[in-house]
Amino acid sequence: MDIEALNQALTEVGGLTRSEQPAALDALQAAFPAPPQREEWNTTFGAGSLYDAWSRTSLATAIYDANRTTLRAHLQGRPDFVVVEIGGGNGHLWEGLFDADQTGTIVLIDPLAEVGELVSRHLPPGVRLRHVQAPVESLGDLDPGPVDALVCSLCLHHVAGWDSAQRRRHGLEGPGKLEVLSRFARWLSPTGGLGLLNEADIHCDLSLEPGSIALRNNLFDSYVWRCARAVLADIRTREDADEELRARWLAIVHAWCFDQLRYADVPASERDIYELDVGRWLQLLEAAGMRVREHGFTDPWHLFHRYVFEPVPSAAGSLAGKPVSG
Ligand SMILES: C[S@@+](CC[C@H](N)C(=O)[O-])C[C@H]1O[C@@H](n2cnc3c(N)ncnc32)[C@H](O)[C@@H]1O
Structure with missing residues (x-):
């Protein structure tokens, strides 16, 4: 199947009913053979890795x-x-x-x-x-120490759960997102420093049970409907990409976009x-003692959202009386 046919077929899957989409997507993935390069997310970041190719997609460069x-x-x-x-990641943010x-x-x-080695390559002496x-x-x-700015891009989604209480209800120990963001507020507070958060707009946290229709629909909307189609658009139209980069982008569509739907069925702790x-990120930032100065999507697919925030004086880091949600 060539790239135009794949793109057309995927657009048609988007037009099906929600209940028809999973089987149609499975059939499409089977007709589109797995590319040779497979890599788990977030395991390797150097030259030639899928992450290196990801960092050159239009979605990622818009964030940087x-x-x-x-x-x-x-x-x-x-x-x-x-x-x-x-x-x-591969330190691409710091380049130039x-x-x-x-x-x-x-x-x-x-x-x-x-990751330390890759970041250090982009820093001046x-x-x-x-x-x-x-x-x-x-x-x-x-x-x-005193912090002028903090940046957390495509990372906080690795921490499961709204807060430690929600984690406990799902059998997990330790801090959730609220406690981590409250630490950020504490680090930024003495200087009134600036915070940047980048995350995809998709609800797939612990409150959505494995196998639930809502979880499957949300993963489809995010990873297939927005992310896969955006990467396919790069493969089809970016004249600065050579064949080798296009092949790695296709591997991302197969392994990191389509395969994400499998996570709808695994136990929540393995997602x-x-x-x-x-809406939930905004609520969480406020609960952690941050004032969001500005926020908006960084790409025309409306996948990734960026939040620019600063600690609210005196409220930063306080968890008292904040509602648990998510
Ligand atoms: C998806 S990459 C994002 C990299 C980069 N910020 C970007 O926007 O391209 C996630 C990065 O977070 C790191 N990471 C994963 N879990 C983490 C955790 N619990 N705490 C800190 N870093 C984590 C990974 O090693 C990786 O470097």
Whole structure:
């Protein structure tokens, strides 16, 4: 099946009833043979990886461009700035962001050693990297010092659950998103620093039970209807992409978009992605003591949403009296 036929067939699946879509999508995936390169999400990020190809899609570059513009303006005239990044991926955000003579520190929170190496390649000599090699939810005691800005792009959805209470109801220990965001508020509070959060607009967190129709529909809307079609549009139209990059983008459509629907049926603790939709992220940021200054989609498919926020003075980090939702 060539790429135009695949795109057409996928558009037709979108026109079916909800109950017809799963079988039609299975048939389409079977007619579209698995590309040779398979990689689990978030396992490797270097040159030639699927993540490297992902970071060059129009969906991803729009996120980096928006964040770079905000960070560049915010860090201007702040010698020896400190920026905390949670989840660095291949470090693409930092490519070309700084002037050669800029000075400061990036505190990178990411469990993978490879990610530290990849981020450091994009930093000029005056910008030092402090890599805290651990999952963010394990860092309740971390004190990063005065923080000018914090960026958490496509990472917080790895933390399951609205808060620790909801996690407990699903048999999980430890902090949920609310507690992690409240830490961000605490780190940003002394300086009134700026926070950036990028996440897809899709509700697939713990409150949606495995096998539920709502979960399946939401995964379809996000990973297939918006994400797969956006990557297919790049394959069809981006003249700067060579055959090898197009092949890796096709592997992403197969393995990272279509295959995501399988997560609708696994136990909730194994889902790997626990996204929220825009209304819920806004509610959560407010509950964590943040004022959202600006938010909006970064792509025309309305997949990824960006939240620009700062801690509310004195309220930051306080969980008291905040409603549990999600
Ligand atoms: C999808 S990538 C996003 C990378 C980058 N921020 C971007 O926008 O392209 C997720 C990153 O978060 C890291 N990560 C996954 N779980 C994490 C956790 N619990 N705490 C901190 N980082 C995590 C992964 O190692 C990976 O670098």
